[in-house]
Amino acid sequence: MLEIKNLSFRYASRSPLVLDGVDLTLKDGEIGILLGKNGSGKTTLFKTILGIRKPDGGSIRFDGEDLLKMSRRERARRIAYVPQSIHFGALSVFDTVLMGRVSYFGYKAGREDEAAVEAILRDMRLEELAARNVEELSGGERQKIAIARALAQEPRLLVFDEPTGNLDIANEQLILSEARRVAAEKGIGILTSLHDLNQALDLGGRFFFMKEGKIRFAGGPEIVNESVIREIYDAEVRVLDIEGKKIVINRNGGQKT
Amino acid sequence: MDRGRKGYDTIMNMQSELVKNRRKNAAALVLLSAAVIVLAFVCLFVGSSHMTVAECFAALAKQGSAAQVRIIWNIRIPRVLAAIIAGAGLSVAGLIMQTDLNNPMASPSTLGVSNAAVFGANLSIIAFAGGFLDTGNHLSSYTVGANPYATSLMAFLFSTLSILLILGLCRLRAFQPGVVVLAGIAIGSVWTAATTILQFYATDVGLSAAVIWTFGDLGRATYRTDLIMAAAVAVGLVFFSLMSWRFNALLSGDAAAKSMGVAVDRLRFLSMLLASVITAVCVSFLGIIGFVGIICPHVTKKLLGQDHRVSIPASALSGSILLLLADTLSRSIGNGSALPVGAITSLLGAPFFLAIIFGRKGEHD
Numbered sequence: 001m002l003e004i005k006n007l008s009f010r011y012a013s014r015s016p017l018v019l020d021g022v023d024l025t026l027k028d029g030e031i032g033i034l035l036g037k038n039g040s041g042k043t044t045l046f047k048t049i050l051g052i053r054k055p056d057g058g059s060i061r062f063d064g065e066d067l068l069k070m071s072r073r074e075r076a077r078r079i080a081y082v083p084q085s086i087h088f089g090a091l092s093v094f095d096t097v098l099m100g101r102v103s104y105f106g107y108k109a110g111r112e113d114e115a116a117v118e119a120i121l122r123d124m125r126l127e128e129l130a131a132r133n134v135e136e137l138s139g140g141e142r143q144k145i146a147i148a149r150a151l152a153q154e155p156r157l158l159v160f161d162e163p164t165g166n167l168d169i170a171n172e173q174l175i176l177s178e179a180r181r182v183a184a185e186k187g188i189g190i191l192t193s194l195h196d197l198n199q200a201l202d203l204g205g206r207f208f209f210m211k212e213g214k215i216r217f218a219g220g221p222e223i224v225n226e227s228v229i230r231e232i233y234d235a236e237v238r239v240l241d242i243e244g245k246k247i248v249i250n251r252n253g254g255q256k257t
Numbered sequence: 258m259d260r261g262r263k264g265y266d267t268i269m270n271m272q273s274e275l276v277k278n279r280r281k282n283a284a285a286l287v288l289l290s291a292a293v294i295v296l297a298f299v300c301l302f303v304g305s306s307h308m309t310v311a312e313c314f315a316a317l318a319k320q321g322s323a324a325q326v327r328i329i330w331n332i333r334i335p336r337v338l339a340a341i342i343a344g345a346g347l348s349v350a351g352l353i354m355q356t357d358l359n360n361p362m363a364s365p366s367t368l369g370v371s372n373a374a375v376f377g378a379n380l381s382i383i384a385f386a387g388g389f390l391d392t393g394n395h396l397s398s399y400t401v402g403a404n405p406y407a408t409s410l411m412a413f414l415f416s417t418l419s420i421l422l423i424l425g426l427c428r429l430r431a432f433q434p435g436v437v438v439l440a441g442i443a444i445g446s447v448w449t450a451a452t453t454i455l456q457f458y459a460t461d462v463g464l465s466a467a468v469i470w471t472f473g474d475l476g477r478a479t480y481r482t483d484l485i486m487a488a489a490v491a492v493g494l495v496f497f498s499l500m501s502w503r504f505n506a507l508l509s510g511d512a513a514a515k516s517m518g519v520a521v522d523r524l525r526f527l528s529m530l531l532a533s534v535i536t537a538v539c540v541s542f543l544g545i546i547g548f549v550g551i552i553c554p555h556v557t558k559k560l561l562g563q564d565h566r567v568s569i570p571a572s573a574l575s576g577s578i579l580l581l582l583a584d585t586l587s588r589s590i591g592n593g594s595a596l597p598v599g600a601i602t603s604l605l606g607a608p609f610f611l612a613i614i615f616g617r618k619g620e621h622d
Contacts, residue, residue, distance in 0.1 A: 047512070050512070051515060052511075052515050072518045072519070081512070089505065091564050092278060094271070099517065102518060107499050127270075128270070130271040131277070133562065149517075
């Protein structure tokens, strides 16, 4: 579905490359997790995929089509984004989710757009919040509304930027299970960045370890090991195998988060 | 079965809540429209000639003394229309600027429009004595002028220059809201400085004529100026209303709006251009009328939320209301001569505005 080749990007003509020959592929319904230190290029990679930044070189293809030549509206019907910091403006939950369909209806939402939003809210059990002011909701609820709005775009790929950054553990689990459900039930590809290695292992999928604008390691959970983490994060950890599940902890005993 | 029933109930519940919300918004718009109509009549009946309500109605039906018919049709109606049109235009222009720049302090004049208009008008009045070619310095030139539109035209030309200068500069780099605001402040201060220098060389008469121009006066309106303002405001209202959903998306930030398919830079450029042109037209004909574009959009957003499908018409109507109220008041307490309407809008609007911001729980609680 998504095929990125040799992608490069820099913010100004003489500044260093923020993306340096990135290759990445993702299939339908697959979960891709981007890992790496702050400033390793994860968010910039997202921005080029979303068309917010124009890359300096390389190609991004989506189902064989050149994503960089697509109009903004065409792109919005294929790829949706759940940003890291979520603010919406004082709108009702229903209207906030309906906004996600603007690339379909353009000027005025039709009955079919409203029906699509109703179905999504019902599916995500958010119908009781429909008339509430979205700004008055909790962080976790707002994150769910952001996902609902992204789903209203009927995308094939959902991009999450640090979805669990500001959430408590219950909401963290909720959002990750929502991501898993969307991938499994609807066959929507997920591309997400995460800081917490254990969360990433819990979510599962393909791992892309980034450092200095390059993808250094890519593969399934089996590639997560002590030497990879040392190389990417310059951190000493232990990777334990407990009942077939990998857990990353600090060398000195505490859990690595 | 039970779960299905419960699901059905919640959906019906959701729809009835949403319908209730929409009805509330529609009711608010109807109420505001009614207030505009009522106030327009009140405004029509108040004036220095102390006509009774019955006389006003008679004059409105063109039955009454010739003087009364003239007062109503040639003086008061153009003035009331100017209040409705300019109030709506300035208020909506303010709302759009605030959304575009993601800045609650943004106003219709953020691009230096008012400062540039003042400079243009001052240049016309002080250097050309109200007409382009008349360089004489006698009082009659200031009141009549060689061309009644010369001062307005100069004001408009310089406001347009200011708009194009700032938008052009910002186009060179990415359209970042912060940059636009700072560029507006910088260019605005250049116009103010130029005005000060110009006023330094002015004669007493020229200076007072120039200062009086800036006061803001709906009495300058004629049917022709109303028509020109109405055209600009109508084009703006139609365009802004069509873009309501895109403005709503912009409230979520640039990245989110772009990812939903909104051409953010183009939207921002076009809507700021239109909002500024509306402001330039109103200010050029009527002088400076401050704060309508800040107070009205904020009050509407606080009371009715930020959905632009509602806040655009509601801001327009509340702008008309404030200007009608201010104009009526300025003529009733002015003892024969109307007080500057721009000062009254602030005196009237500011306490209400403060009550709204301090009286309700904000998002920062």
